[in-house]
Amino acid sequence: MPELAEIHRIVHFIRQHLVGKTLSKVQAQNDDIVFGKVGTSASEFQKAMQGKQIMGAGQQGKYFWITMSSPPHAVMHFGMAGWLKIKDADTYYYRSDKPADKEWPPKYWKFLLETSDEPKTEAAFVDARRLARIRLVDCPADDIRNHTPLKENGPDPVTDKDIVNEAWLKEKVGKKKVPIKALLLDQANISGIGNWMGDEILYHSKIHPEQYSNTLNDDQIKELHAAIHYVCSTSIGVLADSEKFPEHWLFNHRWGKGKKNQPAVLPNGDKITFLTVGGRTSAVVPAVQKKTGAVAKDVDEDAADGTPANTKRKRIAPKKESDSEAEETPKTKKRGASPKQSIKSEEESEEEKPKPAVIGRRQSTRTK
Template sequence: MPELPEVERGRKVAELVALGHQVVRARCADDRIVFCDQSPRTVSTRLKGRSVTAACRHGKQLWLEFDQGPALLLHFGMTGAVHGYSDRSERPRFWKLELEFENGHFLAMPDPRRFGRIRLRDDPRSELPISRLGFDPLLELPTFARFKKLVGRRTISIKGLLLDQSFCAGVGNWIADEILYQAGVAPQRPARTLDDRELKLIRRWLGSIIRKAVSVDSVSERFPRTWLFHHRWGRPEDALTGRGESIQIDTVAGRTTAWVPKVQR
């Protein structure tokens, strides 16, 4: 599932292809699941003739703003993405939306599994679903004092809290595991049991991991070799980290969780 770094990569693509350009045609697949709030025809009609003024993101939500009319809000679900191209023959399979611009370039969102969503919003930041999201760790990582206050006395596991989009927008399963591995905190720990040292480490690694993944456009081969990411996939009983530590696979907060009992307390 695309997490914040993948969606930020999509935002950069959208900005590069679309910013300052006028939509001459908006093609929408007849998919009433992905187009969940407005009909494909309505979306197509409302976007035609509009010029893109901004490509924005909060958490896993991406949107385009225009010189007039509503914004186009995209959520990738499990398999969505943004593709830019200059030849229609490059249109991706399973496309749901394709914008054609006056300069002959295209921007499309494919979504093979149809868990993504395409919506129009007059003011995305103040409307659902964005209005319910917590802080974005790339755009607005809280001070430690604010972070500690947000964690508060919650009884939920720290992994469950990191995955809660109303707490922190954009963190998904592997990023939560990576943060807790690097911070040395067991994913099952109730959030309220964490001391200041542990909270400072979690906050630090939350910002660091997000920034690093974004800086390499979420190309996993370029992630640091010390990351758990490279060794977590599958369920081999003898899986080891790059430091030779045994990896354990459990279910925490309803999600498959890779962690290292030797270093996470």
């Protein structure tokens, strides 16, 4: 699932290409899951958007919205593999030479937007796996975050930087006895952090992902707070273009360079091990991330041999969605990331094989 950084990327392109323009044509394909599970229909969406001007776009964690010249407004998240394509713009999270991926309208589109200006701008929301959600929220634009699903989610560490301060974090971790990685992934606590960002944050703060949150000392909380803002601000500063991530980041070395059974190591030789925390595969650097308090369990020696997991696992059907968007918590799969690439579906990278796709400028030599 796209995380905070990727959503920031798409909001950037919406503002660049769509804001201020009037929609002369809107098409929406009936989908009782993508639209219907959140109480919207394709026809309602089409009617609500047709002929209106796009006034703005915003983000809270993994959710984003488009505000119109009058309510209702569209609030969306991408699920595992959804995205918003803008014709002739470089918004997407991977490159492909397949002719089908260059077709317009693109395959698996859920809605198409076309602006009235010349040259017109065309956009398409795509989702092959139907785990994305598109809804209408009928309220003033400034009040969107006070409505479901945003009101059920925690603050965004970038948008709500003043809220996500050290004192707030200390109170949050102290109230819960859960592995700190699980706490970070739970969108009810803090919005936007997924698997790769959570691992990166814990690596920079030198905290073991299994350590119980309420055992962190003041110095660790201070480091954790600093790492949250460092990783978030750095990744959005380059529009989630992983080719521009700092070379020393765990992100760049956790994938074994795509070689099966190839141990993952940092440039300094520190081994990267893998274990499951909160139902998610986590990358850990034991030489840096020490256990300084009670942990959920000891690291499984077989899982900590430094080799990325390449085995296929049986797919699990997505749980029924509630208004609080339960699939956004760490109990379900989220999007991960890969080196020199945009961040691919965590489910795809864990359950199939880590063959990531690119956000950066160079053509990927791997396939999705």
